[in-house]
Amino acid sequence: MSQTILYARVSTADQTIEHQLTQAEAAGFRIDEVIADHGVSGVTSRLADRPEGRRLFDKLRTGDTLVVRWVDRLGRDYRDVTDCIRHFMRRGVVVRTVINGMTFNGATTDPVQQAVRDALIAFMAATAQAQAEATKAAQKAGIEAAKAEPRKYLGKKPSYDHAKLAQVLSMSAEGAGTSVIARATGLSRQTVLRIKGDPAAAEAVLERWA
Structure with a gap:
């Protein structure tokens, strides 16, 4: 069964x-x-x-x-x-x-369907790896930025934490739209757009407030 x-x-x-x-x-x-x-x-x-x-x-x-x-x-x-x-x-x-x-x-034994299937598998696997590498690079950049900048330049406290930052990046890599991500995370569309536009800067803000 x-x-x-x-x-x-x-x-x-x-x-x-x-x-x-x-x-x-x-x-x-x-x-x-x-x-x-x-x-x-x-x-x-x-x-x-x-x-x-x-x-x-x-x-x-x-x-x-x-x-x-x-x-x-x-x-x-x-x-x-x-x-x-x-x-x-x-x-x-x-x-x-x-x-x-x-x-x-x-x-499936159809060669065209097999090619399309294999291409999708490759694309999705590559996207998963790329998203992980982007997150790692953003975290590294954030740590370096936090070390380089004095704490008096903290700026506005972010409305997200590390968990929500990772969720935004993950959903974005999976193709979710800005509004969908905003509803899922409870963040504003503007915040989601800022994170998607510059993940390294978003990570740097969190590190400064750590």
């Missing part, structure tokens, strides 16, 4: 397994089991090296469906994400995302 498994990964305190499950169910998925890794970075760890991520390779069988909020839950390394998705497809597993409703199925 086929099953639908949600894989969730949380790496920060503002993320929760429950939120990812709620999103999946709201999108119409009937989840049979949730497999989750807590406090695990998608940048520094491969899916197969995580305690729970490893279980996916043992549990998933032909006809099963693997659901993830977005491909960045599998990881933020381009090669690892693409390799994992293709591995599951070769096994006969369907991989689906909650955000954007993408479906990756290895059953």
Whole structure:
């Protein structure tokens, strides 16, 4: 009997397994089991090296469906994400995302459909890695800026924290619009636009107020 498994990964305190499950169910998925890794970075760890991520390779069988909020839950390394998705497809597993409703199925034999599918997988995996690298660069720039500027030039206290900054950058990388991000984070559209326009400067403001 086929099953639908949600894989969730949380790496920060503002993320929760429950939120990812709620999103999946709201999108119409009937989840049979949730497999989750807590406090695990998608940048520094491969899916197969995580305690729970490893279980996916043992549990998933032909006809099963693997659901993830977005491909960045599998990881933020381009090669690892693409390799994992293709591995599951070769096994006969369907991989689906909650955000954007993408479906990756290895059953198709049409070369054009295969090319489009593989291109989408590559694009989404590359986007996940690029977003992680941009966030890391912004954090580094913010730390350096904070060290270089005297505290008397703090400026206005930001209306966001590190968690909301990461959420804005993540949703932006996934293609969410400014208004959607503003509603999800509780920030103004102007603040979201400033963060999207210069993530490094946004990080620098937080570091100055740290």
